[in-house]
Amino acid sequence: MFIIPLEKAIDWKRPPLVTLLLILGCAAILFGGQHYENRKYAAQFDFYFASSLPHLELPRYATMLNDEEEDIDPESLQALLNTDYRQLDEPRQYFLQGLLLHMQNNARFMARLHDGKIVTADNAEFGDWQVQRKRFDALTFQPVNKMYGFTPAEHKPLTFLTHMFLHGDTGHLIGNMLFLFLVGFTVEMALGSALYLLCYVLTGLAAVGLFWAVNPASEVPLVGASGAIAGLMGLYAGIFGLRRIRFFYSLLFYFDYVRAPALIMLPAWLANESYHMLTMPDSNVAFIAHIGGLLSGGLLAALLQRFGSANIDTAYLDAAKRDEDKQQRYRQAMQFLGALDIPKAQKLFQELHAEYPNDRDILWQLYHALKHDPGSADFYRILVEILSLNDNDTQTLKQLNDAFGYYLKAQPGKMALESTCLHHLAIRFAKYGYPENAERIVLALLRCNPELADLDKTLFAVAVAWRRRANPTRCAEAVALLQKYFPKSHVLIQARLFAKANEF
Incomplete structure (x- = not known):
């Protein structure tokens, strides 16, 4: 059974740096270590299978395995050993390599081999075997996972930490x-990078600690970040608590998405790991470490809720609920607007705009609701806010042009917007095909603030816009205004040249 939370999307403006670094670090260690070890193993295999060691050691080891109910055909093995190793296909090379590594990792057999109890002194090739075995032993090395994985029987202190990066x-x-990735970035955003990394390490240590307690004599190295990741899963469920989140689950061949309180994932994950631990006792997966991670993550979440709630970004955790509430209120306001229940629509959109001032859709809907009362101070305030927008898409500019007409009706004879805002609006109107309002703004600015920077360029843009509208009369009027107010402007020189080229 899989249960995967899918509540949050990454905000790449605020990326989860620690999570990304952990992923990159684990990948670099694996692939860097693999590259190093592959070269070492290649040197070992080349030397070993070019020597006489395979003939003296591998058949004897295969006999010991067969005595322990393994099934290696002696004749087939001997046929492989009698063939040039470099001429064998990959599957048969892999078989011989695997048999060699299996032998090298069998401590009991290797102790007897080095004591001269496998290839004995009465063997005619004993002297040659000793020389070649010594040279081969010099090529052997400890794999990274053996050196830095956690082996309970040895429990070197450093490996409590290093195992979770292998x-x-x-x-x-x-x-x-x-x-x-799916769980970590959410927990990092909720706790902050430093606290998140600390929790990652602590739950990883708790996971390996429980594994050690249950398997104190194991000689098999434990590697992998799954214990720490299980800890993050426990943290995830604990810090979201009873908040309803969306998650994906699969059970055998059935899968679905469901929204439910996050906390139920913790017992569900624990039950899943416990089930697999009991039904798959020979698995290489350290289910007990996962259980340790989940329990420690849940405990850390409870401690943070109790003593460190200030360190939890509840606004981030509640964002989905707020968004759901926002959408519900927005739909209700639209229903009021559609039913012409204007006062209720205005009130609800005003509340939404106060909470989400950067939401353009809410702003425009509030504007449409307030248009039913164009003389109100609220309408004028929102109108000014809309005319100050910097959006340049076609639909928004058309809406801005229409809104400016309402602005002129609301403020007949004057323009209360700041000169710089009006100027910017005029430039956009001229550039995107609305010369009427662009010209109105420029005329108003010429009356109240003729020294405004680049006003001559804007007037020239109005002339060009009228020409594009195939209105040479209005175009000529704009050029005349340019000559009247800005007789020394370099833009006037451009306009005259433009006119001579029959562009006007």
Whole structure:
């Protein structure tokens, strides 16, 4: 069973840096370590299978395995050893490599081999075997996962930490990093990068601690970030608490999306890990470490809620609920507007605009609602706000042009907007095909603030806009105004040249 929360989307303006660095770090360690180890193993295999060691060691090891109920055909093995290793296809090379590594990792067999109890002194090739075995032993090395993975029987202090940055293979890495990405970025945004990293490490230590307590004598190294990631999952469920979130789940061949309180994921995840631990006792997956991570993550979330709530960004956690509430109120306001229940629509849109002042859609709907009362101070205030927008898409500019007409009706004979705002509006009107209002603004500015910078350029833009509208009379009037008010402007020189070229 899979349960994956899908409540949040990443805000790339505020990226989850620690989560991304953890993913990149784990990937770099795996692929960098793999590259290093692959070269080392290639040197080992080349030397080993070019020597006489395979003939002396591998058949004896295969016999020991067969005595322990393994099934390696001696004749097939001998046929492989009698063939040039470099001439074998990849599957048969991999078989021999795997058998060699299996032998090298069998501590009991290797102890007897080095004690001279496998290839004995009465063997005619004993001396040659000793020389070649010594040279081969010099090529052996400790794999990264063996050195820095957590082995309970040895429990070196450093490996309590380092094991959570190691992975067995690419599939292991991808599976862990997918869950880290889906869960980690949300927890990081809610807790902040520093506290998030601390919780990641603490839950990883708790996970490996429980694994050690349950398997104290194990000699198999534990590697992987899954214990720490399980801790983040426990944190996720705990800090969201009873907030309803959307998550994906699958059960056998059935899958669906559902919205439910986040906290129910914690017992669901615990039950899932416990079930797999009991039904898959021989699995290589450290289910007990996952349980340790989930429990410690849930406990940390409870402690943060109780003693460190100031460190939790509740606004971020509540964003989905606020958005749902916003959409519900918006729909209700639109229903009021459609039913011409104007006072209720105005009141609800005003409340929404006060809470979400940057939401353009709400602003325009409030404007439409207030248009039913064009003489009100609220209408004029929103009108001024709309005319101050910097959006340049075609629909918005058309709406702005229409709104400016209402602005002139609301303020007959004067323009109370700041000169710079009016000037910017005139430039946009002229550029995007609305010369009537652009000219009105320029004429008003010529009366009240003729020294405004670049007003001559705007008047020239009005002339060009009239020409595009195939109105040479209005175009000529604009050029005349340009000559009257700005006789020394370099733009006037351009206009005259433009006129001589029959552009006007």
